[in-house]
Amino acid sequence: MLRWLPIAALAVGVVASCKDKATRGPAATAPEAPADPSLTQRIDGALRACAAAPDKPAALQAALGSPAAGRPDALLRAMQSPHRPLGERRCAALGLRLWPDATTREGLSAMALAGTDDDLAGDAAEALAATGDPQVVQTLIAVAGREAFKLRRRAIRALRDLGRHAGSREACRVALTALATQGGPRIVESSLQGLTALGGPSDVPAFRAHLKHPDMLARQRATEGLAKHGGPDAVEALGHALSDSFQPVAVAGAQGLGRLQSAAGVAPLGAYLDGDGRAAADAAMRALGAIGHPDGVRHVTPYLFDRDGYLRVSAAQALGVLGDPSALPHLERALDTELINARTAVLDALAEFGRRASRLRPRVVRLTREADLHPMVAAAAARALTSMGPPPDAR
Numbered sequence: 001m002l003r004w005l006p007i008a009a010l011a012v013g014v015v016a017s018c019k020d021k022a023t024r025g026p027a028a029t030a031p032e033a034p035a036d037p038s039l040t041q042r043i044d045g046a047l048r049a050c051a052a053a054p055d056k057p058a059a060l061q062a063a064l065g066s067p068a069a070g071r072p073d074a075l076l077r078a079m080q081s082p083h084r085p086l087g088e089r090r091c092a093a094l095g096l097r098l099w100p101d102a103t104t105r106e107g108l109s110a111m112a113l114a115g116t117d118d119d120l121a122g123d124a125a126e127a128l129a130a131t132g133d134p135q136v137v138q139t140l141i142a143v144a145g146r147e148a149f150k151l152r153r154r155a156i157r158a159l160r161d162l163g164r165h166a167g168s169r170e171a172c173r174v175a176l177t178a179l180a181t182q183g184g185p186r187i188v189e190s191s192l193q194g195l196t197a198l199g200g201p202s203d204v205p206a207f208r209a210h211l212k213h214p215d216m217l218a219r220q221r222a223t224e225g226l227a228k229h230g231g232p233d234a235v236e237a238l239g240h241a242l243s244d245s246f247q248p249v250a251v252a253g254a255q256g257l258g259r260l261q262s263a264a265g266v267a268p269l270g271a272y273l274d275g276d277g278r279a280a281a282d283a284a285m286r287a288l289g290a291i292g293h294p295d296g297v298r299h300v301t302p303y304l305f306d307r308d309g310y311l312r313v314s315a316a317q318a319l320g321v322l323g324d325p326s327a328l329p330h331l332e333r334a335l336d337t338e339l340i341n342a343r344t345a346v347l348d349a350l351a352e353f354g355r356r357a358s359r360l361r362p363r364v365v366r367l368t369r370e371a372d373l374h375p376m377v378a379a380a381a382a383r384a385l386t387s388m389g390p391p392p393d394a395r
Helices: 009-022 037-052 056-064 070-079 086-098 102-114 118-130 136-142 150-163 165-177 185-198 201-208 216-229 232-241 247-260 263-274 282-292 296-305 307-321 325-334 341-366 377-388
Strands: none
Touching: 009 216, 009 307, 037 070, 037 086, 056 086, 056 201, 056 377, 070 118, 086 118, 102 118, 118 136, 118 150, 136 150, 136 165, 150 165, 150 185, 165 201, 165 307, 165 341, 185 201, 185 216, 201 216, 216 232, 216 247, 216 263, 232 247, 232 263, 247 263, 247 282, 263 296, 282 296, 282 307, 296 307, 296 325, 307 325, 307 341, 341 377
16 A cells, blocks of 8 residues: 655655756656667657658557557657657657556656646656556656646546556546545546546545535536435435536536435435526436436426426426326326427327326327427327337237
């Protein structure tokens, strides 16, 4: 287990070592391998093509093709060369991400920690993450301690990407937990986002600690993390998130309640829908559908007749998922809408009910006889009638 200290202290040893290597020039950090003139020429051409192309990964892959011996060495030398245009050097870094190789770790670490160009340093950090080598965790933490804000965020994202490799996951998770307690709002936000991707139930305290962060994006990431990893005891906190003035926080709270599928989530979701809140109404209705409690019907049905056509569709879909017969009279009345998407959604909801909605067959048949019926509505009506089963006189 790594022992976590403030970022600056953690970075000292790694930075000192890499700065010493960096001052000895590019040749000192590149792996020693004989240069193949044909490969060098091929890479030169590939980097020029990549730098000029809008789709750089595709251009580089097309120019270099399948992996070749010596390629990582040549790409690293190209990336380190101060005489090359910056665009070509960055394409070389892209190549090291596309074809990662652990032998480039030392040279990439030097560039990430002591490079004078922040874009190249960030590229180097991402190339290190692509190797999947758990030994680069400390280096990435040290990069996250550098002055440049954009570089720090890229280092944190690199930790997240590195953590997707099984052998590095735990070390990266612990690192992101530590970083979430340090730095400004954007560093906290990025760290929590990475922790959401890599973490688990044991990281819930880290998310809870930032639910009331003054920065709205940090609150969003904390709520998303709790929504993904929280258990039944997270219902109350996720319910509070619904009242947040920043829409993505409220949406994350609703999605979390839907994921938990706890009956305890019906009350806060219903209160939100019954009140003035509309920003997360779609997510709240979907959550009630996922929970599947019949009490959700009375909170959703008013939205079948909302002025917002999109919310009408969401309400119909939620009622179809809920499948409670008490919704049928409301769905029947909603068939009178002239909005094509909403009408289609209501018919699809009736299809979800199947034979339980068979008493509405005459109403749906009458709808199919309307003049100038839109093809989308006609198709949905056919699906509904099929799901209701054959008419009584055909049985």
